[in-house]
Each structure stands twice: as C-alpha cells, then as structure tokens.
Amino acid sequence: MSAVKIGGDWVENTDPSTGRKYYANTVTKESSWEYPAELKGASDPAPGTGGGDKPAEWVEKLDSTSGNYYYYNRSTKETTWDKPEKFKPANKGGGDWASKIDPDSGQTYYYNKKTKESRWDKPEGYVDPKVEEAKKATEGGAAEVTTEGGGGISKAVRKDEGAAGVAVSSAATAAAVDPESNEVENDVDAATNEEGGGDGAKEDKNDPCGVLKSVEEITAGIGDVTFEKFVEEYFKLDRKGMFNSKTSVEKISSWKNDLIKTSLLQLPPDLSSEALQTFRNVTGYMGDRGSSKEPLGHVTKILSSLMLAPEQLRDEVFCQICKQVNNNPDPVSSVRGWQLMVIMLSCFPPSSRLQIPLTQFCARKLDDSGDFIPKYAEFALKRIPRIFDLGPRREIPTQVELEALKRCAKVTVRVNFLDKKYIMLQTDSWMTAAEFNVLVAKKLGIDDTSPYALFEVSSDDEERVLEPEERLMDLVSYWQRLAVEERKGKGKGAKIQEFQFVYKVRLFFDIPDDDHSGIEMMYLQASTDVVDARYPCTEQDSLTLAALQVQEMYGDHPGPGKEFTELDGVDPKTQKPKLMKFLASKYFADGSDRSAELIQQILKLYAKLSGYSTNEARLSYLDYVKSWKIYGSAYFFAEPQNSSLRFPSAIVLAINSKGILIVDPDTKEFLAEYTYKDVVTWGHSSNSFVVVTGGVQHQSKVYFKTDQGKEINSIVKAYVERVIGPREGNN
Structure with missing residues (x-):
C-alpha cells in the first residue's frame, strides 16, 4: 500500500477493503475521507460540506449519563442536543432506516444510514416498502415509558406487545454499528464517543459498577518492566534467512510490510505453523496485505484457532499485534490493529509473563499524537487487568459484539x-x-x-x-x-x-413496606406463581387473590350499577379468556365454561376493595400468600438415599425462607419439615445434597441424590444467613 504526498504533512492512500481514497496526516496521525480543507484554502469548502455551517464537521456522540445523543462541531467546538441539518431525515416515517439480515442468526435488524444506529426492534415510524399496505397491522409496537431509574418496573420499562417467546437475537441489540461500513474515521469516532460519552468526559461514566482500575493504578505496577525487555528475552531474534543473522529488538518489534517466516516467540513446531497463519489473518484484518475475505472473517479465523489454544499461542497473537501497530506508517492500519487488540482482550488474557510488558506497551501509547490511538490504548490498558481476573471466555463473540468491540462501544x-x-x-x-x-x-x-x-x-x-x-x-x-x-x-x-x-x-426475603420497587417485584413474582399454579391453592383463595390483582391493575370498582367489562371476553393477543390473567388454567381445563360465574364472584370481592391503593393491594396480596407454608419455594426433584426414613423413591425438595420441606410429588403431602433453627449443617457434591438436623445430643443426616446440589446449597446458605446469621455449610 503506497501513499502519495499531496502537500504539507498530508498523504493520499487507498483503503484496500473498499477501494476508496482517504487522507492521512503523517505528523498528527489524523485520517479523513474528506480532502484536507487546509490544502484547498479556508474559503474553499471541502467536497461534500457545502460550505455554510459546514455540516460535515458535525459528529453525533452518545452521552453515557443520559443515554441520549448530542452533536459536536469539530471546527467551532459547538455542542448541541438539536440535530444539525446533516442528521435530519429527508422525510418522515423512518426514511433513514433500512432493514438488514443478521447472517449469524438469520433475524432481521434495522440500521439507520445517517446516525449509524442499529437495533433489533422496529424503529418508530418505519414501514417496509414491500409491505406498505400492511402498515396499520404493524403499528403500535413497543413504546418506551421513561429512561430514568427509581420508579420500579411500571415506570422504567417498555411494554412487550408481542408474543411471550423472545428470539435469541432479541437478547442482544447492537450499539451504533454499520456492518457494511469500512469508514475507519467514523469507526474511531464512534469508539471515542461510546467510550467517553463526549469530549473531556471521564470513563468512570462508562464503568457504572466501578470494576475498572484507573490508569494511575495500573501503571504504578509496571516498575522497570518494558515490552522491549520481554522481546529481548522471549522473541526468536535468530531469524531464518540466507545468513541466519540475529535481528535487532527494534526491528523485530516494529511493523513489517510482508509476512513473517517464523513465529515471534519460541514455540513448538506445530504451534509455530499456526502462528504464521495467525499473522496472515492479523495483517489481513489490518489491511497490510490484500485479502478477498471480509475483515471480520479474519477475526473469526484467529479466534477459532485461539479460544482453546495453549497460552503461548495466545501470547504470540498479542505480540504480533504489538509489532504491527508499532511504528506503523499507515494510521488506518494502526487503528485496525488496536481494534484487534481490544477484541483479543475481550476473549482471553495474556500470560502472567506477558501481562506487565503488554501493559507497559499500551501505557506508552497513551502519549501518541492524534486522537485515535491514545484512546484505543487506554481502553485496552484498562481491560488487561480485567480480563486477567476474569480468565478466557468460552464462545467466540457474535458479529454484533465484534462490531461493538471495534468501536470500543457497548x-x-x-x-x-x-x-x-x-x-x-x-x-x-x-x-x-x-x-x-x-x-x-x-x-x-x-x-x-x-x-x-x-x-x-x-x-x-x-x-x-x-x-x-x-x-x-x-x-x-x-x-x-x-x-x-x-x-x-x-x-x-x-x-x-x-x-x-x-x-x-430468587430469594423470598421480607421487604420493607415502603420499598415500593421491591414490593412490586415480590408482588409480580407471587401473582405469576399463583396463576401458574406453583402453589396448592383453594378456589376461594384464588378468587380473593384475583380480586386483589384486579384492584392493583385497574384501581377502584366503578361503583354500583356500573359495568366493569375488563374480565369479559377473549384477549385479542393471546386468544385466551381475559380471566386467565388472574386465575390458574385448571379452572378452564375441563371444557366447562364457568367464566361468567367466576367473574361475578371476583367482582363481588373486587367491589369491597375500593380505596386500596396500588401498593396496598400488593401488600395485601403478599400478606395473604405469605401465610402458606409453601410460599416462596424453589422446587427440586431428588431421590432420598436413607432407606430408614421410608420416603418415596422420588420426592420434591421445597426450599423457602421458612425451611426445607420434603413433598410427595403425587399427593402434594408434606412428608417432613426442617426449619433453619433445626439445621446443624448442610452440604453438596456434584450429584447430591445432604442436610444434618438435630441438637447437641442427637443429630440426623439425610442424603438426597440430585444434580442440582450446588443451587440447593446456595439457596439454603442464603436463607440461613438471613434468618439465623452467618454460618458455614459443608462444600
């Protein structure tokens, strides 16, 4: 890839993956798709800007605090929440949105050609040109209520109006990603926007859990360790060649315009050959050599071979990336190398011997000229101790995640x-x-x-x-x-x-009455469990609880002589009786239609609840179900191993805040009950759970065969510590 000088410190180059020309400043390391304005003269606007307010100078950035986008003019330094003309859609109705197919999942997602935003859920106002006539049928999707926390589920959620099943692809939504874009300048802009939330912003806004160490904390542990010392000790300085001469540390650790003939590190022969293929993919992704493969295809190749590879081969790829970004004359290639560094650090850590040298390598790049490299280097620097603590992941990232990693985005x-x-x-x-x-x-x-x-x-x-x-x-x-x-x-x-x-x-602890968000969560869990028939419940109990649900959902009864029809008929979305939102399916299973009778009984009880606030209805509901011995139970199938206890061959362990219940799965009879005051100790293995009960003089040990011993042990431990205080079970 040869660069052509065009004046001043600027050179013209060609992006091999798109064939487009871009411009790079060899001194500031700035790169741009636009012809440098300083070479055209201040009065002659660059192509595409149109003069005036220079819309091409506006960039969209994400405020990590509010989650909203703002706009920053790189020339005038102006910041505004209002969209400049460049970002305003040419027409209404989702005109800037296009639908695309995710090749990994086969699912449709939506991409905004102007803002670079992508999402799985259909944008408001978007209409597929192929189904224009179906517009009315597709309107009324998810609507965001608020973006502020502190109001519980009711005030901080979107309502899913679709079916209950959620596709795997809907579990992950892309950040501002264009899977077809090769515009590296825009990529790096997105990286710095997402990482910092705007010029001058600190990254702690992007670290809400406070798990990342500061640059000062990280660099304090470097001491006199350098990457060059690591190179001198562990790299193969005796390279293959006509004279088999020894190379210098500077040369072997700097950018190379062609392929390496042997691995950088001392590796066994089988790993050395893999290292050569890895270098081909590293340079293929960075654009240092021509390739017909999509850039992320090279990344997938690297990860496919390294996810389960020995750590010395993983160290090799970190060293190869360091080599190719060090003294790299092409700023675009260098940025891509740092993207690759971030991706590798998301998947596995360097070895303990490379950790500090790699940290020092990233730390010294913080002082590089230009905007892009220092921000990538800082992002990578902070993730080295993080991935070292976490260890390697198990799966190759999805394409959506890889696109986000390229931009250091979420x-x-x-x-x-x-x-x-x-x-x-x-x-x-x-x-x-x-x-x-x-x-x-x-x-x-x-x-x-x-x-x-x-x-x-x-x-x-x-x-x-x-x-x-x-x-x-x-x-x-x-x-x-x-x-x-x-x-x-x-x-x-x-x-x-x-x-x-x-x-x-997961754990049914007592919640203070004034904790409205916690009460809402507990109420939602309890009402769902009752309607799903997780608890044995009489018909009268069911009707009383249904009336409390109606009061919680709709407020006071409209009054004597006035109709209340919210329980009548069929839900158009589920095609099931509306009443099934409040009563278990067993009341509709025998084919007889008791809906009218049940509705009348619920309405009688509902009319008596007038004056109950939403929170009071929830508290009354919870008070009612807490009286049940079985309330809040997590159920586990198990096989008793003590023949003397004469339990059935298969039982259900019901674990709740009151104790451990042994239940007959057929009759629902309680066969035994152990309160936490009676529990002396407990433990588990991979295929069993054991509990010891009794007092100082007499103790009884009960074994259960189960493959869920770890989860049972965890729940029992949490309840014991909450009810009795910290105690040790056996592991």
Missing part, C-alpha cells in the same frame, strides 16, 4: 420481566451477571439486590439462575451458536429453541 441487551415488560440496558464483553444485576436494580430503584437475580429462560420454560461470575455476552454467544446449529439441522423455517434474560425473585 452492546444493548434486553431484560424481560414476568409481566411481558422489559428494559434495554447496555453491557460490554467483560460484564458479569453479578455486575449486571446491580445495573438492573439501579434502573428499577431497588436498593437491596440480594433477593433478585438474572435467569436464563428458554422457550421450553426451562430456567437457570446465572452464576455471579458468568459473562453475559459469552452466554449470548452460546445462545447464538445453538440457534445457528439447530437451524442448520432443522432447516431455515423450523422452530428452534430460543432464550431470554429474565430478572425476577
């Missing part, structure tokens, strides 16, 4: 609730479930996060609580891989298993 994920509402929150490749739980709770105005957790829920209604250290985007990548594999096996149009994140109650 990815938006959808978090669902039990009432079909949801919120959209930003995450990144390093965020764990425990950290994300904090963000969800903050959004909802919940102070005590301990009762709630994020669950993985499948379209088959199988659920699993996420482990605290589980990485969200790694799980999304796993869902994506399963979807692709299942679709290949079943065919494009076949129904496949889908997954979603659901935030709900």
